[in-house]
Amino acid sequence: MGERQLLSTRLSTLVSTVEEFDRLAAEALPELLDRATGHARRFLRETGQWADDISHEKLALRWGYELLERFLVSGRTEVPCRPFFLLDSIIAKYFSQPEPLCYHKDLLSPLGRFLEGMTSRAVVSRDALMALFYHLYGFGQGQVVRILGLGTVESQRVYKNFERWRQTGWQRAVAESGVSEMELRQIEEDKHRQPERLKAEADRLIRLVQTHYRRSEPEHFPCLTHQKWADLFEQDYDFDYRVWHLAMCRDCLVDVYELRQDELTDIQSPQIDLRLRPLQKGGIVSLFWTQQGGGNGHSGGQSAQRLSRTSA
Template sequence: MSDRTTTVGRLDEVVSTPEEFDRAVSQALPVLLDRATSYTKRFLRETGQWSEDVAHEKFVLRWGAEYLERFLICGRSEVPCRPLFLLDSLVAKQHSQPEPFCYHPDLLTPLGRFLDGIVARAAISRDALIGLYHHCYGFGPGDVIALTGLNGSESQRIYKNFRRWRDSGWQRAMDEVGMTEAELNELSSRQERHPQRFNGESERLIRFAQAHYRKSEPDHYPCLSRPQWEEMFTQGYGYDYRIWHLALCLDCMQTAWALGSKGTPAVDKPRVELRVRP
């Protein structure tokens, strides 16, 4: 019996405690990732959205990794369970939703992959999160500081985040989603030729991606009412929430802008003006 078969067999056995779950899955992460990735590839094939190329391979690998991460987080609270069955059910549940995020046909276009890549990265990287203000709205560090009402040491961090994203973070994100130089140049060319149409298409996808990835951090997911935003800015709290949520919600960003502008805005009203390069 091969090592892989033995590992799968262990995952098929019932684990009764969180500690048993951790031991079982820690020895089988490559197998679990391969299983989640294979399911995603199969579903994309069944829906006619699969192509045999590097970009699609990287796409399913990234989604397989996201499903595996969710499995590792929720699995400890699902014991007793059979880990293999739990992973299968989690992936099946994601793919059986009325409009699974990874099924969105535009996500496999160059524009969709670009936006999905930078927004997904923003969910796990502060540098990418701050970079999102630039890519989606054309903001620089000073604009972000003015919009979010930061001061002192927090302001200095914004400049550092921008610099690191520009120096290395952006290229790493592009490599992860398999964006080629030709595809990036074509996106820039489309933006120059038809800016209004391009930004309109970008806004539709950005809103879709933002709503999905906000849920990766539930405490930061809910949109606040205008009075709640006003209280937060007036009382001077919630800096981390502002930075996170406003980057991932255009509607709340415009609300915050209106509260801070007082008729003499430090920055123009936020609207989608996609920037391909940092």
């Protein structure tokens, strides 16, 4: 029996301890990801949302990652179980929810995929989280630091590895979202030709995506009242909450801006002002390498990286 086949057999067999579950899951990540991605692809096909191209392949792959993460998190509490069957049932449950994110058909447009990709990446990466302020509202680092009222220590902490976003993080997020260079240019073209229309569309989609992804961080999920925000800034605490929630909630960001307006007179209020590419010294960043690299996201190394919930 081949090694892969052997793994599939073990994945269909009863696992009786958490340790065994962890070990097998780590060893079989590529197989589990394949299966999850296959389910996502089938779902898209069955709901008439599939096309045979690289964008849809990448979309399916990204959903595969998301489903796999759910499996890894909840699977440990389901032991004893048969991993493959558990994965199937988690996925079936996910797709039969009244409104999983993928039922929002608008999110399948290039703009929708871009916004969803950026936001879902921000859930696992602080670089991406900080980058949202720029990509959505056009705020540079200096402005973000002032709006959020961060001191030197906090701002160094959150922007510590930001150069990494410019160099590789952005490309990875876009590649995972399945948006091609051509589609990026098309969105930029729309922004140029019909700025108001694009802005309204982005506004609507951002609300949808942010509401959805805020749930991934229950501690930082709830919106605060005006008074609570005022207290938080006055007493100068909870920087993590400020950073995370305000990156993920446009309403609160506007609220905080208004609250602190006197100190921010030279910064315009947060309005949707999409920037698709990172601010770069020395030229525009494009996606040429992903065109060549194609769907190379299947390597086990990458999936392991994606699945570790670090603040990278």
